Amino acid sequence: MECKFCNKESKNLNSKVQHEIRCSLNPNRKIQKSVWTEEMRIKQSELMKKRNSNKERIWTQEMRDKVSYSSRKIQSLVWTDEFKKETF
Numbered sequence: 001m002e003c004k005f006c007n008k009e010s011k012n013l014n015s016k017v018q019h020e021i022r023c024s025l026n027p028n029r030k031i032q033k034s035v036w037t038e039e040m041r042i043k044q045s046e047l048m049k050k051r052n053s054n055k056e057r058i059w060t061q062e063m064r065d066k067v068s069y070s071s072r073k074i075q076s077l078v079w080t081d082e083f084k085k086e087t088f
Helices: 013-022 038-051 061-075 081-087
Strands: none
Touching: none
16 A cells, blocks of 8 residues: 555555655645643643652651551561462
8 A cells, every 4th residue: 555645655554544644745734733832841840840859758757667567568478378379
C-alpha cells in the first residue's frame, strides 16, 4: 500500500491512512498543534517539584517506628510451605 502523495510504502491500511493525513506533500494535511501552553508547562513543573520535595515531609518518631517495624517484619519472613499456602 502506497501513499498517494509521496508513494511511501506502508505496512497496512491504518498506517497508510495515518501517513497520508500527515504527509508533507498532502496539500490538505492535518497539522497537529500543541495544546500545552508555556504557562501550563510551568505550573506542571512546579507541581511536580512540590510533590517530589522531601523538605515539607515531616517524619515523626511514631512514623519512623512504623516504617522500621514493617521493614523488619518483611525481612524476618521465612518462606515455608505453610506460609506460602496461607499467603497465596
